[in-house]
Amino acid sequence: MLKDITIGQYIARDSIIHALDARIKIMITTILIIALFTIDTFTGFGFFAAFVLVVVLLSKISVKKVLKGLKPILILVLFTLFIHIFLTKGGEVLWSWRFISIESEGVYTGFFMVSRIFILILFTSLLTLTTSPLQLTDGIEYILSPLKRFGVPASELSMMMTIALRFIPTLLEEADKIMKAQQARGADFESGNLIQRAKSLIPLLVPLFISAFRRADDLALAMESRCYRGGEGRTRLHELEFRYYDFIALIIIIILAVAVSFY
Amino acid sequence: MSLIEISGVDFLYGNDNSDRPALQNINLQIEAGDFAVIIGSNGSGKSTLAKLLNVLLTPSQGEIFVAGLDTTNPDNTWKIRQRVGMVFQNPDNQLVASMVEDDVAFGPENLGIPTQEIRNRVDKALEMVGMAGFQKFAPHKLSGGQKQRVAIAGVIAMEPDCIVLDEPTAMLDPQGRKEVMETVQYLNKEKGITVVHITHFMEEAVNADQVIVMNQGQILHKGSPKSIFRLVEQLKDVNLDIPVAVEVAEYLRQENIDIPDILSIDELVDALC
Numbered sequence: 413m414l415k416d417i418t419i420g421q422y423i424a425r426d427s428i429i430h431a432l433d434a435r436i437k438i439m440i441t442t443i444l445i446i447a448l449f450t451i452d453t454f455t456g457f458g459f460f461a462a463f464v465l466v467v468v469l470l471s472k473i474s475v476k477k478v479l480k481g482l483k484p485i486l487i488l489v490l491f492t493l494f495i496h497i498f499l500t501k502g503g504e505v506l507w508s509w510r511f512i513s514i515e516s517e518g519v520y521t522g523f524f525m526v527s528r529i530f531i532l533i534l535f536t537s538l539l540t541l542t543t544s545p546l547q548l549t550d551g552i553e554y555i556l557s558p559l560k561r562f563g564v565p566a567s568e569l570s571m572m573m574t575i576a577l578r579f580i581p582t583l584l585e586e587a588d589k590i591m592k593a594q595q596a597r598g599a600d601f602e603s604g605n606l607i608q609r610a611k612s613l614i615p616l617l618v619p620l621f622i623s624a625f626r627r628a629d630d631l632a633l634a635m636e637s638r639c640y641r642g643g644e645g646r647t648r649l650h651e652l653e654f655r656y657y658d659f660i661a662l663i664i665i666i667i668l669a670v671a672v673s674f675y
Numbered sequence: 676m677s678l679i680e681i682s683g684v685d686f687l688y689g690n691d692n693s694d695r696p697a698l699q700n701i702n703l704q705i706e707a708g709d710f711a712v713i714i715g716s717n718g719s720g721k722s723t724l725a726k727l728l729n730v731l732l733t734p735s736q737g738e739i740f741v742a743g744l745d746t747t748n749p750d751n752t753w754k755i756r757q758r759v760g761m762v763f764q765n766p767d768n769q770l771v772a773s774m775v776e777d778d779v780a781f782g783p784e785n786l787g788i789p790t791q792e793i794r795n796r797v798d799k800a801l802e803m804v805g806m807a808g809f810q811k812f813a814p815h816k817l818s819g820g821q822k823q824r825v826a827i828a829g830v831i832a833m834e835p836d837c838i839v840l841d842e843p844t845a846m847l848d849p850q851g852r853k854e855v856m857e858t859v860q861y862l863n864k865e866k867g868i869t870v871v872h873i874t875h876f877m878e879e880a881v882n883a884d885q886v887i888v889m890n891q892g893q894i895l896h897k898g899s900p901k902s903i904f905r906l907v908e909q910l911k912d913v914n915l916d917i918p919v920a921v922e923v924a925e926y927l928r929q930e931n932i933d934i935p936d937i938l939s940i941d942e943l944v945d946a947l948c
Contacts, residue, residue: 630768649780
């Protein structure tokens with residue numbers, strides 16, 4: 413079961429959205445998030461929602477899969493909604509019982525906030541759905557690289573992320589193996605209350621950490637013997653390349669964002 | 676001058692309290708194009724010797740020259756590491772990237788090779804180790820033997836003169852071991868790359884040009900496989916497993932049966948039948 417885990421939520425498709433440069437996608441997402449916070453009408457949200465729908469259709473990822481990604485935040489959304497409905501006062505009283513009342517202002521703000529959160533999460537999850545973790549890492553490195561001048565180790569950070577991604581499956585496999593080995597010797601990971609179960613993880617975590625450190629040691633040696641000496645002077649097999657449609661996409665988004673904000 | 680020249684080398688680990696150095700008075704030459712096999716049991720110092728060859732360690736005493744470059748001179752470190760590639764024992768712990776081609780590209784990227792050239796080298800290296808077509812695979816989806824061959828490709832892509840393999844087959848199943856050995860032999864015989872192969876499987880020394888037997892930090896013997904395999908009793912004393920055919924031949928010889936030097940089962944069969 414541990415073996416089949418997918419890292420991130422990337423879904424590979426052959427679409428124009430996938431083909432966009434990772435850096436452009438990160439920039440676009442940032443611009444749209446800022447634009448989203450300048451909006452104060454439902455019409456604006458409607459417009460944004462329609463835009464998201466178009467992007468989803470262009471990405472060839474099924475709407476169902478995109479919506480599935482929203483599940484984990486459902487509780488947060490409902491919580492926000494209820495808090496606003498019951499606690500934000502103002503406008504007409506729609507319904508009241510003893511000291512509890514629902515007023516129109518609360519309902520309005522509640523739905524307003526919920527729409528904003530939904531669109532926000534949709535945008536960001538579209539970024540991770542259509543960009544592979546590797547491209548994202550490269551994109552982040554590029555965007556951070558102007559900060560190198562101020563001592564931000566951008567390429568080292570991206571190397572760290574690459575290695576982390578590489579070792580997630582290896583360490584999961586290892587955890588699985590240790591778990592089975594401990595179970596064979598009578599360890600119990602499944603029963604008991606929360607505290608007991610947390611405690612039973614210690615014999616799993618200790619060997620896992622020890623072996624992770626050992627791996628790190630080996631890997632450092634292997635990297636050194638392959639001439640790794642930090643990001644300085646490195647070239648790339650996959651050079652990120654801007655193509656004309658990357659700029660077209662960026663221009664379209666900027667125009668849209670400006671239009672929406674002033675509307 | 677030989678590709679690798681080791682003269683009078685001692686090595687003592689800094690945190691080691693014992694009096695015995697990990698290596699003592701090592702003298703060794705490895706010629707360009709050679710297939711050298713270093714055998715020895717655990718703790719014989721063979722891995723330490725490997726690390727000295729690509730400047731992961733520097734000798735406490737004596738000197739090592741690789742292609743005329745002194746390993747104790749810090750200016751030479753990266754040049755030597757480019758010339759002497761190293762493959763380690765654990766296939767999982769030496770692959771850096773989550774895609775085969777990115778991993779093979781890691782060395783050339785560090786050397787600052789232009790993008791197009793990296794692409795050529797990666798494809799060529801993967802083809803040389805018989806892993807063409809695996810460019811987009813994730814390392815954890817490969818078998819041990821395949822991972823190890825990717826690691827070899829990663830070294831080949833740096834275009835070294837010499838590859839040092841530190842027990843590359845120790846963690847593999849027989850199938851993986853065979854794949855790796857065939858690859859290494861191909862690279863040596865067809866591509867002329869010098870190979871220093873470190874192992875505790877004596878069978879892997881059969882095709883070597885030079886075999887070096889290590890024990891307790893010293894070189895016990897060096898010579899051709901045949902001359903080494905003659906020393907059955909001495910090899911047993913240092914806890915090395917003798918291939919069955921060699922051992923049988925030795926017993927027959929002790930019974931005064933005339934038998935030539937034997938390296939493999941096939942040769943034994945030929946000699947007997």
